[in-house]
């Protein structure tokens with residue numbers, strides 16, 4: 001008999017045998033928060049703050065930033081809110097932060113934390129606004145940097161957070177070098193969040209903006225799964241906030257690889273919640289092992305699904 005997957009819109013994320021996996025939402029601003037709450041998000045796993053900075057030639061004022069951050073924190077008084085500092089450059093160009101020179105390969109250029117290090121005033125203003133927004137709030141604020149490559153950058157970011165009075169610094173793992181040396185980065189920060197969109201782009205050397213390279217932009221690529229496994233075993237909590245987290249089968253595989261929370265576009269939450277609740281942690285681990293043993297993305301998906309029988 002074929003069991004069909006019925007979406008579940010409430011309840012905390014957990015496997016069938018009770019292994020907790022917080023299910024969080026990706027938001028691009030206060031407007032996405034309603035959908036996150038409606039779909040039972042336990043908090044925010046990725047707040048893409050660059051949306052605040054788009055379409056303008058000057059950064060938002062300190063007060064404007066503080067207000068936007070506070071709105072998201074207030075929506076989850078008992079949850080956590082993971083805010084990403086500005087990820088300017090490459091696929092997210094911002095008019096007031098142009099690259100220092102013409103870049104033939106912007107995805108390999110100055111973006112994310114690399115950009116903020118050249119504009120420390122922008123980073124410091126953002127961290128200060130976040131600290132003010134969180135003050136007196138019950139939500140747990142965690143702040144992470146995008147496009148981090150090595151432990152030195154992680155240490156730089158942790159120090160900047162400390163100076164601003166932000167207690168829980170983290171880094172995104174979206175560069176293969178960072179995943180391979182995850183233990184070094186784990187010594188500097190409190191948590192990781194895997195950006196599987198960029199991690200896939202960089203692992204497979206396939207620009208995420210080039211439509212014809214879709215096969216290489218598939219997070220089921222076994223090489224990507226290998227890197228997830230390395231990052232998830234480095235000793236700090238390791239979430240996923242890339243699109244991969246919103247695929248019910250892949251979400252189970254990610255949990256089987258050791259990922260500790262999943263953050264996705266709000267509409268994906270009910271199906272991922274249902275998929276997890278129908279499989280044990282052991283089944284997720286078996287699915288993960290089968291996927292990693294495959295040699296191609298479609299084969300990895302097929303192999304995983306033989307262990308995720310409640311999905312079919």
Ligand code: PEP
Nearest residue numbers: 174195196197198241242
């Ligand atoms: C990612 O790269 O997977 C990610 C979550 O960040 P963005 O898509 O905003 O680059």
Ligand code: MG
Nearest residue numbers: 174195197198
């Ligand atoms: Mg990214």
